[in-house]
Amino acid sequence: MYYASIGMLSLVIHVIINFSALTKRKRKDMKIEKRRYRHFLYGVLLFFISDILWGVFYEKEWLVPTYAATVMFFVTMVVSVLLWTRFVVAFIENNGRFGKFLIAGGWLIFTFEIIALIVNFFAPVVFSFAGDTDYYPGITRLLTLLLQMVLFVATSIYTLIVAARVHGESRAHHRTIGYSGIVMSVFILLQSVFPMLPLYSVGCILVSCMIHSFIYKDELLESYIAAERAKRMAYRDALTGVRSKLAYLDMLKDMEVRMHEGTLTEYGVMVFDLNGLKDVNDNQGHDTGDEYIRSACRLICRNYDHSPVFRIGGDEFAAILEGSDYENRETLMEDFLRSVEENQRDGRVVIACGMAVYDPKKDTSYNDVFRRADRHMYECKERLKLVG
DSSP: OHHHHHHHHHHHHHHHHTHHHHHSOOOTTOOHHHHHHHHHHHHHHHHHHHHHHHHHHHHHTOHHHHHHHHHHHHHHHHHHHHHHHHHHHHHTTOOSHHHHHHHHHHHHHHHHHHHHHHHHTTSOSSEEEETTTEEEEOHHHHHHHHHHHHHHHHHHHHHHHHHTTOOHHHHHHHHHHHHHHHHHHHHHHHHHHOTTSOHHHHHHHHHHHHHIIIIIHHHHHHHHHHHHHHHHHHTBOTTTOSBOHHHHHHHHHHHHHHHHHTOOOOOEEEEEEEESHHHHHHHHOHHHHHHHHHHHHHHHHHHTTTSOEEEOSSSEEEEEEOHHHHHTHHHHHHHHHHHHHHHHHHTOOEEEEEEEEOOTTTOOSHHHHHHHHHHHHHHHHHHHHHHO
16 A cells, blocks of 8 residues: 555545645635636646556456556646646736647646547557566556656746746745656656655655745735735725724724723713804815814824824714823823814814723723713713814
8 A cells, every 4th residue: 555655645635635725715806826726736636546556456466456557647747747837828928829839738748648648548658467466567658758758848847937026025936836746757757757655746746845834824915914905904094094994993892892891991082063063064175174174183192102093084083082181190191182172173174082991881882982982072062162
């Protein structure tokens, strides 16, 4: 079982390291190189299975199953070569003459092998068996392996040339593809010299590990970074730069959990609402209205510089007070109202505000605190209108 055990080990490693790529649902927006890489992985998977079956049947001396497994071995081999070539061409984004030449080379090897296997039923040009299962490779087998070597070397050289023209992670990825093709060429050469050793499988699993370690994992990391970047963008209000409504809602979920666990026992809520924004938009235009909102935001952030500030509506803001801002909440609110009064006298931005403090004895949720703060804000809004 020595021969089959190598294939089994290769198959297990292949499935483990590429499990995500093999099982992840195919998306319509998946890039062509990822689709073709996935097809290549499936091709290698079938090759490992055929290699395992060959090893088992050959050792059992089951002639007919061994013959069928040998045919399957050669078919899956050339299929994986074709899929590899299609992947490399898509990866280097070469739709030109040389890319088409490489793919044509893959199809040539595939077609040549299929024809040779058909002929092999009548004349042993690829392989034959003597006695029970004494395996003898034919001349066409050697020719197929040599053609594969040439194709792998050609794709590797071209990929390494492309690698010299690109920079950063892309250069490392191109070099990995180039070196993996060279590794595969070496193991094909060894397989042609030692036909009874599972060296082709060893080469395939090494190539699979190289691509996974230096490309696929990097792409997963890049996807994660892109997702985090998108999340950060969604968490920021585009107009003011403070935290967005989405960030506000997520923080409320976290606060509800902490309140339920009893780890959050002190906090305050400040609610802000701009006075006169509609008049500014109607009389001076929305560009001036946007600047009015930004000015209000700067005033809030300057006063509550140790608290997270959120824009929760068109002209509404909220701040969650914890730590020193919670302890100094009364002083901070007095300072803020003093700034608002100065602005009102000078004809600048006017902001109504209201504050409420969490009381564990009577507040069952954050909304209880927010509603009190919101009510106080409207009372402040009316007072400011009377003064104005």
